[in-house]
Amino acid sequence: MSEKVHKLIILRHGESQWNHENKFCGWIDIPLSTKGKGEAANAGKLIHANNLDPDIIYTSKLTRSIDTGLIILQYLNKLWIDHIKTWRLNERHYGQFQGCDKYEVFKSMNFDKEKFQYIRRDYHGTPPLIEGNDPSIDERYNDIPNKDILPKGESLEMVMKRLIPFFLSEIVHHQLIQLDKTVLIVTHGSIVRSLIKYLNKVSDDDISKINVPTGVPLVFEINDLGELVRDYYYLDPELAKKGMEKVKNEGLKKESGGKL
Numbered sequence: 253m254s255e256k257v258h259k260l261i262i263l264r265h266g267e268s269q270w271n272h273e274n275k276f277c278g279w280i281d282i283p284l285s286t287k288g289k290g291e292a293a294n295a296g297k298l299i300h301a302n303n304l305d306p307d308i309i310y311t312s313k314l315t316r317s318i319d320t321g322l323i324i325l326q327y328l329n330k331l332w333i334d335h336i337k338t339w340r341l342n343e344r345h346y347g348q349f350q351g352c353d354k355y356e357v358f359k360s361m362n363f364d365k366e367k368f369q370y371i372r373r374d375y376h377g378t379p380p381l382i383e384g385n386d387p388s389i390d391e392r393y394n395d396i397p398n399k400d401i402l403p404k405g406e407s408l409e410m411v412m413k414r415l416i417p418f419f420l421s422e423i424v425h426h427q428l429i430q431l432d433k434t435v436l437i438v439t440h441g442s443i444v445r446s447l448i449k450y451l452n453k454v455s456d457d458d459i460s461k462i463n464v465p466t467g468v469p470l471v472f473e474i475n476d477l478g479e480l481v482r483d484y485y486y487l488d489p490e491l492a493k494k495g496m497e498k499v500k501n502e503g504l505k506k507e508s509g510g511k512l
């Protein structure tokens with residue numbers, strides 16, 4: 253008997269205004285840029301062209317992920333499907349770097365590329381934590397009784413601790429396997445990296461080389477045991493490759509990005 257294959261479609265939101273301006277974003281709620289909205293529509297087109305048909309959508313609590321999801325659903329004519337928003341799919345909290353220009357941070361590290369990329373991409377790299385009041389924690393998190401569980405700055409390792417148990421029980425075992433739903437997750441770069449690391453068993457060292465483009469859906473095919481049955485794939489590999497290169501080099505040059 254052939255094994256059942258469950259499809260999980262996942263993508264990083266379209267370009268945000270601060271991706272465009274080259275600033276660390278994290279949990280700050282920055283909207284999509286004009287280009288980002290176009291990328292979201294293109295993601296809808298790719299999902300449709302590949303005959304993928306999501307039954308439920310998960311996004312983070314941040315507008316850039318929610319908006320990307322809604323643009324995709326609008327394209328698919330499926331705005332009516334269930335939509336779950338959770339902080340567990342939020343971007344990595346960038347601590348005191350949130351709102352800072354990436355090049356200025358690089359400069360403050362005396363242009364030490366290794367140090368800068370360590371914070372951005374190493375599994376253990378942690379930004380300086382926020383001390384005291386965190387302006388990125390607002391009323392959208394009021395439903396969380398114990399605010400102490402919310403981060404003040406995270407490494408990828410910390411992101412995986414708050415993400416993977418939720419991902420496995422709620423998304424993989426409940427939605428994909430038990431209910432046999434096709435799930436669409438619209439989220440952020442560090443969350444996509446975490447899921448690639450977990451499902452593809454990428455080592456702590458190798459994950460630093462993986463960058464995620466904005467707005468290009470990738471697909472995980474998963475069996476009833478929650479394991480990958482084939483390597484994950486981007487729906488537009490060429491576009492993904494270009495996007496990865498761009499993300500990898502962010503902050504290393506002074507960009508001319510600015511208001512749209």
Ligand SMILES: O=C(O)[C@@H](CO)OP(=O)(O)O
Nearest residue numbers: 275276277278343372441
């Ligand atoms: O600013 C951020 O929150 C992230 C993603 O946009 O940046 P980086 O890719 O440098 O980790």
